[in-house]
Amino acid sequence: MNKRVNLERRRQAIYGWLLLSPAAVMLSIFAFYPSAATFWSSLFSRGTRRRPSEFIALENYSDLFADPTFWVVLKNNLLYAAVTIPVSIVIALAMALWANSKIPARGFVRTAYFTPTVLPMIAAANLWLFFYTPGLGVLDQIGGLFGLPSINWLGQPQTALWAVIIVTIWKEAGFFMIFYLAALQTIPEDLKEASDIEGASRWTYTRRIVLPLLMPTTLFIMVNATINSVKLIDHLFILTKGGPSDASKLILYYIWEMAFAFFDAPHAAAMTILVLGVLCIVAAVQLFFIDRRTHYQ
Amino acid sequence: MSRLGTLLEQAGAILLAVIWISPLLFAFWAAFHTSSDAVSFNLLSPWTLDNFRTAWEGAPWLRYFLNTFLLVTIVLIGQFFFTTLAGFAFAKMDFPAKDFVFILVLMQLFILPEVLIVENYAMVSRLGLFDSLFGVGMPYMASAFGIFLMRQSFKSVPIELHEAARIEGCSLLGILWRVYVPLAKPTYLAYALVSVSTHWNNFLWPLIVTNSPDTRPLTVGLSIFGAPENGVDISVISAATMMSVAPLLVAFLLFQRQFVQAFLRAGIK
Numbered sequence: 214m215n216k217r218v219n220l221e222r223r224r225q226a227i228y229g230w231l232l233l234s235p236a237a238v239m240l241s242i243f244a245f246y247p248s249a250a251t252f253w254s255s256l257f258s259r260g261t262r263r264r265p266s267e268f269i270a271l272e273n274y275s276d277l278f279a280d281p282t283f284w285v286v287l288k289n290n291l292l293y294a295a296v297t298i299p300v301s302i303v304i305a306l307a308m309a310l311w312a313n314s315k316i317p318a319r320g321f322v323r324t325a326y327f328t329p330t331v332l333p334m335i336a337a338a339n340l341w342l343f344f345y346t347p348g349l350g351v352l353d354q355i356g357g358l359f360g361l362p363s364i365n366w367l368g369q370p371q372t373a374l375w376a377v378i379i380v381t382i383w384k385e386a387g388f389f390m391i392f393y394l395a396a397l398q399t400i401p402e403d404l405k406e407a408s409d410i411e412g413a414s415r416w417t418y419t420r421r422i423v424l425p426l427l428m429p430t431t432l433f434i435m436v437n438a439t440i441n442s443v444k445l446i447d448h449l450f451i452l453t454k455g456g457p458s459d460a461s462k463l464i465l466y467y468i469w470e471m472a473f474a475f476f477d478a479p480h481a482a483a484m485t486i487l488v489l490g491v492l493c494i495v496a497a498v499q500l501f502f503i504d505r506r507t508h509y510q
Numbered sequence: 511m512s513r514l515g516t517l518l519e520q521a522g523a524i525l526l527a528v529i530w531i532s533p534l535l536f537a538f539w540a541a542f543h544t545s546s547d548a549v550s551f552n553l554l555s556p557w558t559l560d561n562f563r564t565a566w567e568g569a570p571w572l573r574y575f576l577n578t579f580l581l582v583t584i585v586l587i588g589q590f591f592f593t594t595l596a597g598f599a600f601a602k603m604d605f606p607a608k609d610f611v612f613i614l615v616l617m618q619l620f621i622l623p624e625v626l627i628v629e630n631y632a633m634v635s636r637l638g639l640f641d642s643l644f645g646v647g648m649p650y651m652a653s654a655f656g657i658f659l660m661r662q663s664f665k666s667v668p669i670e671l672h673e674a675a676r677i678e679g680c681s682l683l684g685i686l687w688r689v690y691v692p693l694a695k696p697t698y699l700a701y702a703l704v705s706v707s708t709h710w711n712n713f714l715w716p717l718i719v720t721n722s723p724d725t726r727p728l729t730v731g732l733s734i735f736g737a738p739e740n741g742v743d744i745s746v747i748s749a750a751t752m753m754s755v756a757p758l759l760v761a762f763l764l765f766q767r768q769f770v771q772a773f774l775r776a777g778i779k
Contacts, residue, residue: 222604226603226604228605228682229599232599232603233600233605235591235595235652236592236596236615236652236657237596237652239652240615240618243626243649244623244626245621246629247626247629247630247633248621250632251626304526308526311519311522311526312523316520316523316524317524321527322523322527323766324763324766325527325528325530326530327770328762329534330707331755331758331759332534332759333713333732333755334713335713335732336711336732336751336754337533339736339747339750340748340751341533342747343536343540343744344536346744351536394770440620440622443625444622446714447714447729450733451733465624465625468625468628472631473718478628481628482628482629485625485628485629489620492625493620495620496617
C-alpha cells in the first residue's frame with residue numbers, strides 16, 4: 214500500500230514538473246535570466262573599441278547618483294506616482310459607485326468611463342495633442358473664451374508633467390472602475406436593507422459598509438496603479454519626449470533613451486536594477502498586506 | 511435637500527462622462543473636417559473624407575493592421591498554451607518545491623517585461639528573433655497573471671469530475687483537455703479580452719524590437735506617422751488615430767455587455 218502511495222506521489226511530481234517546464238523555460242529566458250544579466254552588466258563599464266568593458270563594481274550606480282538628470286527624472290516619477298495612483302483610484306471609485314447606482318443614461322455613462330481603456334496609449338496621446346496644442350488646441354480655445362492667454366501646456370516645464378499626468382489618469386481610471394464594479398456586485402443586498410432599516414444615510418452606508426468591503430479591491434488596484442506608474446510612458450513619445458529640459462521625463466523613458474538613443478547599456482542596466490529593487494519592495498509589502506486581508510484559495 | 515444632492519450627483523456623473531468621452535469626440539470631429547474647420551468648431555462646416563484618404567496613403571496601414579492582428583493571435587495562442595499547462599500543474603498537481611516555484615512565478619508580476627527591455631532585446635537578438643513578430647510576442651507568453659488566473663479557475667473544478675474521467679480511462683492531458691479547459695471557458699474569454707486589448711495597444715517593446723514596416727504593429731506605425739518631423743496636420747493625425755482604434759473600439763461597443771460581464775465572471779479581483 215505504502216509503495217502505491219509513493220509511486221503515485223512520484224508520478225505526480227514528474228507530471229507536475231513536465232507541465233510546468235514550458236512556462237518555466239519561458240520565464241527563465243525572459244524574466245529571470247534577463248534580471249540576473251541586467252545586474253551583472255550593471256557592474257561593467259561600457260566597452261568601446263579602444264577600451265573593452267571591464268569590471269567596475271558599483272561605479273555605474275555612483276555615476277547615476279551623481280547625474281543631476283537622474284534625480285530630476287526620479288523626482289518626476291515620484292510626483293507622477295504620487296498623483297496618478299490616488300487620483301485615479303478615487304475617480305475610479307466614484308465612477309463605479311455612479312455606474313452602479315440608478316442614474317439616467319447609465320449605459321452611456323458606463324461606456325464613456327470605460328472607453329479610454331480600449332485605446333492604445335499612443336492614440337490617446339494623439340487625441341490629447343489636439344487639446345494641448347497652443348493656439349489651436351481645445352484648451353486654448355476654451356481659455357480664449359474667457360480671455361485667458363494662450364498656454365503652451367506641453368512646451369513649458371511647469372505644466373508638461375501635469376499634462377502627461379492627466380492623460381494617464383484619463384486612461385487608467387476606467388479600467389480600475391471595472392474592478393470596483395465587480396466588487397460592488399458581490400456585496401449582498403441584505404446589508405443595504407439592514408442599513409435602511411437602521412435609518413443610515415446613503416453616505417453612511419457607503420462610508421461604513423461599502424468602502425471597508427472594497428478594501429481588498431483597493432489594494433489590488435493599488436498594485437496595478439503602482440506598476441502603471443512605472444510602465445505607462447508611451448504617451449511621452451508623442452506628447453513631450455521627456456522635455457522641455459527633462460521636465461516630464463520618467464524613469465522608464467530615461468532607461469529607453471539611455472539604452473537605445475545614447476547606447477549606454479551599463480547605466481541603463483544600473484537604473485533597471487534600481488527600479489526592480491523598488492518594485493520588489495512594493496511587491497513584498499503588498500503581498501504581505503494582501504495575504505492578511507484577502508483569502509485566495 | 512437629499513433630492514438636490516441626488517440631482518447634483520447625477521449631474522456630476524454625467525459631466526464626468528462627457529469630459530471623459532470628449533477627447534474621442536473631438537478627434538472624431540477633426541478627422542472629418544479640414545484642419546482649419548476643425549479648430550474653428552463651426553458646426554455647419556462641411557464634412558470631408560480627405561483626411562482619411564491622405565492618412566491612408568501616408569503609410570502601409572493594411573500591413574500594420576495585419577501585423578497587429580497576427581501579433582495578438584500569436585501572443586494569445588502562446589499564452590493559452592503556457593498558462594494552461596502551468597496553471598493546471600499549480601492547481602492540481604502535488605510536487606516538491608511547488609510553493610516556492612509559485613512565489614517565483616508571482617514575482618514575475620513585478621518584473622515587468624517593459625523594465626527589462628535592454629536584456630530582453632539582447633536575448634531576442636541572440637535567438638535571431640529581432641524584427642520578427644515572434645520576437646515581439648515571446649516575452650509575454652508565459653504570463654504570470656495568466657498562470658495565476660488559470661490556477662484559480664482550475665482549482666474550483668470539483669475533484670469528482672477529475673476522478674470520474676480517470677476511472678473512464680482518460681489520460682492526464684485528456685482530463686485537462688476534456689474536463690478542465692471546457693469548464694474554464696469564461697476565464698479564457700476574460701483573459702483573451704485582457705490580452706488582446708493589452709497587446710493591440712502595446713508600444714514600447716514593439717518599438718524596440720521591430721525595425722521594418724513588415725513587422726511593425728499599428729501603434730508603432732501610428733507614432734511614426736504622427737511624429738512632428740513628418741509635419742502632418744492635426745486633422746490627418748486624427749483620421750489616422752480614428753482608423754487605428756476603430757476595430758477595437760467598434761468591437762468593444764458591440765460586445766460591451768459581454769466584455770464587462772467576462773471581466774466580472776472571471777472573478778478577477
